[in-house]
Amino acid sequence: MVMHNPYATYQNNSVTTSTPGELTLMLYNGCLKFIEQAKRAAELGQIEQKNTAVQKAQAIISELMITLDASFPVAKDMLVLYEFANSRLVDGNIQNDSKLFEEAAEIITEFRDTWKQVIQLNRQKQYGNVSEI
Template identity: 70%
Template sequence: MATNNPYATYQHNTVITSTPGELTLMLYNGCLKFIQQAKNALENGDIEEKNQSIQKAQAIISELMLTLDRSYPVAENMLILYEFSFNRLIEGNIKNDSALFDEVSSIIMEFRDTWRQVIQINRQKQYTNVDEI
């Protein structure tokens, strides 16, 4: 990947070298970023930017739904919350209601924070196992 933009190179390398867990965390953070951008655009009266940002957040939620490992019982509950969030973003986009965006943000933040804890626990276990060798 030849590019003159060092930031783009850094982003590319970060994604390429990340674990699946870290990639999921990036998706949650990206979703939150796009929801915040949509809220800012709505406040500024930029309906086109709001719509584009919400569509990006929806695309991330769709990806999270598609990649959900349904072999675990908790996955069905997660899928319900993803679908709810996706639909609330649609409703908030149509109604220009930032309260609905806030509602989705709080759900996604819970997922993100839980996921971050899972990553930390797995890292601790991994380092503990390395120390035992």
């Protein structure tokens, strides 16, 4: 008999039923989670865990960079900020400096918060009400 993990099922369903905007929000939240893990691991001297968390955050930033729509002028500015956040992660990993991870987190948090507002405004425009994300 196969045992199903209800949490894994929920996660899978939430990803497969989410809008592209919600998926982007999930990416931002995942990136912030991994940056926080890297920061904690750096403070505890857990080098391998720190490196793994940094690599996961970098993979998410890479995905966000790849999916930017270059037809919008703001995409160039966003790309520069993504590259800077990524460089902070690399430097923080090399220097074992959690302050550099915090700099990356600040940038990603700004993107995440702005993206949440965009989703809420879009829902309000589409449905006439705003639901919390």
